[in-house]
Amino acid sequence: MIREFTKGLWKENPIFVQVLGMCPTLAVTTRALFGFSMGMATLFVVVCSSVVVSSIRRFVPRQVRIPMFTIIIATFVTAADYFLKANFYQISKALGPYVPLIVVNCLILGRAEAFASKNGVGRAFMDALGMGAGFTCALVVLGSVRELLGAGSVFGYRLMRDGFTEWVVMILPAGAFLTLGLLVGLFNIINSKKRGAVRAG
Amino acid sequence: MGKELILVFIAASITNNFVLTYFLGICPLIGVSNKIESAVGLGLATTFVMTMAATVTWLIYNKILVPFDLVFLQYVTFIMVIASLVQFVEMFIRKTSPQLYRALGIFLPLITTNCAILGLTLFMVLRNYGFLESVVFGLGAGVGFTLALVLMAGIREELVFADVPEPLKGTGISLIVAGMLALAFMGFGGIISG
Amino acid sequence: MKRIVSGNNAIKMITALLAVGILSAVSLVFIYQRAIPKIEANVREETKEAIESIFPGAAKIEKIEGKEIFRVEDAGGRLLGYAFPAEGNGYQGIIKLIAGTDPDISVIKGMKVLESQETPGLGAEIDSKDFRAQFAGLSIERPVEYVKNRKPEKPYQIEAITGATISSRAVVTILNNGIREIRKALKDEP
Numbered sequence: 368m369i370r371e372f373t374k375g376l377w378k379e380n381p382i383f384v385q386v387l388g389m390c391p392t393l394a395v396t397t398r399a400l401f402g403f404s405m406g407m408a409t410l411f412v413v414v415c416s417s418v419v420v421s422s423i424r425r426f427v428p429r430q431v432r433i434p435m436f437t438i439i440i441a442t443f444v445t446a447a448d449y450f451l452k453a454n455f456y457q458i459s460k461a462l463g464p465y466v467p468l469i470v471v472n473c474l475i476l477g478r479a480e481a482f483a484s485k486n487g488v489g490r491a492f493m494d495a496l497g498m499g500a501g502f503t504c505a506l507v508v509l510g511s512v513r514e515l516l517g518a519g520s521v522f523g524y525r526l527m528r529d530g531f532t533e534w535v536v537m538i539l540p541a542g543a544f545l546t547l548g549l550l551v552g553l554f555n556i557i558n559s560k561k562r563g564a565v566r567a568g
Numbered sequence: 569m570g571k572e573l574i575l576v577f578i579a580a581s582i583t584n585n586f587v588l589t590y591f592l593g594i595c596p597l598i599g600v601s602n603k604i605e606s607a608v609g610l611g612l613a614t615t616f617v618m619t620m621a622a623t624v625t626w627l628i629y630n631k632i633l634v635p636f637d638l639v640f641l642q643y644v645t646f647i648m649v650i651a652s653l654v655q656f657v658e659m660f661i662r663k664t665s666p667q668l669y670r671a672l673g674i675f676l677p678l679i680t681t682n683c684a685i686l687g688l689t690l691f692m693v694l695r696n697y698g699f700l701e702s703v704v705f706g707l708g709a710g711v712g713f714t715l716a717l718v719l720m721a722g723i724r725e726e727l728v729f730a731d732v733p734e735p736l737k738g739t740g741i742s743l744i745v746a747g748m749l750a751l752a753f754m755g756f757g758g759i760i761s762g
Numbered sequence: 763m764k765r766i767v768s769g770n771n772a773i774k775m776i777t778a779l780l781a782v783g784i785l786s787a788v789s790l791v792f793i794y795q796r797a798i799p800k801i802e803a804n805v806r807e808e809t810k811e812a813i814e815s816i817f818p819g820a821a822k823i824e825k826i827e828g829k830e831i832f833r834v835e836d837a838g839g840r841l842l843g844y845a846f847p848a849e850g851n852g853y854q855g856i857i858k859l860i861a862g863t864d865p866d867i868s869v870i871k872g873m874k875v876l877e878s879q880e881t882p883g884l885g886a887e888i889d890s891k892d893f894r895a896q897f898a899g900l901s902i903e904r905p906v907e908y909v910k911n912r913k914p915e916k917p918y919q920i921e922a923i924t925g926a927t928i929s930s931r932a933v934v935t936i937l938n939n940g941i942r943e944i945r946k947a948l949k950d951e952p
Contacts, residue, residue, distance in 0.1 A: 386739050389594035390683040428775045433680075434651060435782050441644040442786040446793050449640075453800035456808070460877060464690040467643050471683040473595055539881065540589050541754070544747030548740045555735035584854055640794035644786060695856055 371490050375497030381474045382505035382547075383554040388474040391465045392506060393543040399522045402510025404458045406503025408451065408466060412443045413475045413502075414495045417483040421491035424484045436479045437470070444469045474502060512546050513537045573704045576697070580708030586684050587716035588750040590691075593684030597720055598742050607721035608714070610678070615710025617657060617679050618688055621650050622706025625689040626699055646689050654680045684713055719749060808876065809860065813845045816862035816872035829947050834862065841865045844948065847876070848940030852932040855879035857888070861937055863902065867945055870906075873897040873937065878929075885929030893930075896920040897937075905938045 381387045391409070396402040416439050420427075427435055448466045451459035459466065469475065478498055483491040511521045517537030519527035536542045586592045596610060625646050633639050658676045662669045679685065688709050692702050723745050732741050813832060814820050821837040823845070832845040845862040857878045862871035875889035887893055900906060901917035908922045908930055909915075922930035 386598055387595070389598065390591045390687070393591040393594065426778060428771065428778055430771075431775045431779050434648065435779060437647055437651060438644060438779075438782050438786050441647050442790060445640060445643050445790055448643075449793050449797035449801070453797040453804070456801075456804040463879065464687065464694060467690055468592075468683050468687055470643055470647050471681050471686045473681050476681060535884070536751075539750075539754070540591065541747045541750040543591065544743045544750055548736070548743030548747060551743065552733070552735040552740040555740070559735070589854070640790050641787060644790070691855075695851070 368490065368493055371493040372497035372500075375494065375499070375501040376504065377501070379498075380501045380505060380554075381498055382502060382509075383551055385474075385477075386551075387477060388472040388502065390468055391472060392509065393540070393547060394465050395462055396506055396510040396513055396543060397517065397538045398461075398514045399507055399510035401458065401461055402506035403503065403522075404451070404455070405462060405465065406499070406506040408447045408462075409469055409472060409474070409502055410496070410499030411447050412440060412469055412472075413478055413499045414492065415443045416440045416475060417478055417491045417495035418488055420479045420483040421486060421488045427484070432484065433476075433480070436476060436484075440475050440479070441470045474498060509543075509547060509550060512550070513542060517542060573700060576701050576704050577708040577711075580705050581712035581715065582753070583756045585712040585716055585753050586687065586709050587713055588746070588753045590687060592687040593682050593713055593716075594746075596678060596682060597717060597746065598739060602721060602724055604718060604721045604725065607717040611710070611714025611717045613657075613676060614679055614682060614684070614713055615707065617650070617654055618685055618710040618713070619703060619706040620653055620657070621685050621689055622692055622702045622709075624649055624653065626692060626697070626702040629689075629693055630699075642693070646686060650685050650689070651680050684709065716749065720746065723749075809847070812860040812874040812876060813862065815874055816845060816860065817842045831944055831947060843871050844944060846940055846944045848936045848943075849877075850932060850936035850939065852878055852880055852888075853885050853926075853928040854881065857929075857932055857936060859933065859936060861897070861940060863941070863944070867941065867948070868901065868903055870897050870900040870902055870937070873933070875933075880926070880929045884923070884926040887923045887926060888929050888933050893920075893923055902941055905941075906934050908934050 375381065379385060382389075382392055388409070391405050395405045416436070419439050420436055444467060447469070448459070451462070451466060478495055482494050486494070515521050515526060516534045519525060519531045519533055534542070537546065580586070584590070587594065587597055593614075596614075628645060628649060629642065633642060633645065654676055658669075661676075688706060692705055697705055720742070724742065727741060727745070736744070809832075810823060813823050813834060817834045819836045820834045820842060822833075822835040822839075824833045824835070825831070826833060830847055834842045834845055836842055843862050843864045844867070845860055847858065847860050849856055849858040851857070855878070857880070858876045859873055860876060861873045863869065864871060873894055875894075878886065878888065880886045880888060896914075897920065900920065904918045907916070907919050908927075909919050910922050910927060911924065912921070914921050920930075920934065
């Protein structure tokens with residue numbers, strides 16, 4: 368059970384390993400806070416839809432499962448969108464159309480199809496929670512790096528000294544691609560080091 | 569009016585390229601574009617679906633959802649329209665041109681979860697485009713998507729011969745190449761200052 | 763025999779889809795109705811804050827019936843000017859802003875960008891303090907113009923942001939259109 372949760376954090380991390388859900392990942396991570404908010408919205412949607420899909424999985428005719436899953440996901444996304452608009456107006460404005468785009472985040476449909484529709488509610492819940500958490504962590508890391516270099520702060524706290532020249536490119540689209548590319552590389556280095564250590568031990 | 573439409577087209581395809589500035593449709597960019605040939609195929613199929621999707625969702629949004637105060641169903645309807653459209657296109661191509669179907673068939677199911685299409689319809693609503701503008705917007709976005717996909721595939725065909733550092737092989741280098749492309753596309757920014 | 767099975771299947775498929783669709787619509791109606799008042803309040807609050815930033819002494823902000831224009835008065839009931847929202851296309855999407863004028867509509871009091879998708883670090887600077895400061899006291903006897911890379915000489919000119927001419931021009935155009943609209947709309951106001 369615990370393993371269903373932890374695999375999403377590292378071994379099957381949705382962003383660094385599976386490379387899923389790229390659009391929101393790259394678009395909203397100009398600030399760590401935005402990355403975190405997007406991560407939480409996605410976490411909410413993936414957990415809710417996985418639980419629902421798993422609990423109705425016996426009643427779903429095979430041929431129409433994808434449209435049904437999609438409707439379920441779109442419903443939760445709309446709910447998340449209205450929730451943000453009502454309670455976190457500024458954040459919702461900053462995320463803009465990328466909140467509704469959670470609908471087509473391959474991560475969510477992927478979890479519904481590959482895991483929740485084949486497993487019990489408990490396991491589906493843990494799996495979705497892990498994937499959502501892994502997604503959020505990756506977004507926060509990416510957002511922090513870009514915000515630190517592009518605006519000199521992290522989560523709005525100024526970290527660089529005053530003379531620091533901001534690397535505007537990090538907030539631009541190009542910076543998103545470059546940062547994520549390098550982070551994926553770093554992830555692979557750590558992983559191969561770990562594997563090497565295991566072998567040596 | 570004509571000038572407006574041309575501007576919308578250029579903006580959607582080049583200066584505000586969907587893939588490289590809005591990050592829409594990255595999955596196929598990273599996943600599929602290894603060969604120029606398949607990139608062209610996927611690009612054309614997507615362009616077709618995009619233009620259709622823009623047309624149909626514009627009509628549904630402005631003629632049904634808004635007049636009947638059903639805007640909260642927007643996301644659900646849009647995604648269903650796109651999914652059925654893809655299904656319909658698949659059936660249509662299979663019936664009329666088996667040749668084309670063989671060339672495009674495997675890409676079609678992938679298109680539904682391509683965020684570029686849902687993104688297109690959402691941007692269209694946000695920007696309050698009129699009917700003609702929306703159709704041109706869909707076409708332009710599709711052309712831009714194809715352009716990015718083909719460029720990427722071309723670069724990746726050459727990358728096979730390059731000496732890429734081990735940890736960056738695969739996804740890492742693709743993303744970095746996309747970053748370079750995005751930087752290059754910023755250079756087009758001045759085009760529509762006219 | 764097979765036919766009947768597939769007929770049953772079709773019914774099953776349609777019922778399943780319908781059931782999900784109806785459940786989704788019902789729950790969305792519920793959520794929508796609860797969220798809408800809060801969202802509207804958020805928009806009103808944002809407009810009010812923007813107007814207060816343009817008119818520092820504002821005490822009473824009142825929407826003119828049937829028009830998208832606000833009358834702004836100070837604590838003594840004296841008319842400070844009018845505020846109005848305006849929007850138009852920027853470089854990457856729609857720019858929404860709020861601007862304020864004096865009671866004669868001859869000078870701009872200030873401008874605040876509410877929404878934009880301009881490039882961070884370049885076009886997004888249209889909401890920076892320096893750029894906004896150029897609008898306070900700007901004459902609108904004639905349409906506003908922008909100049910590039912030099913200090914403005916005329917009272918109705920502003921300096922465009924370096925590297926973001928398109929965004930700067932968009933703001934000027936939106937503003938000019940907005941002023942034309944409000945002049946027309948306020949013709950019969952006292």
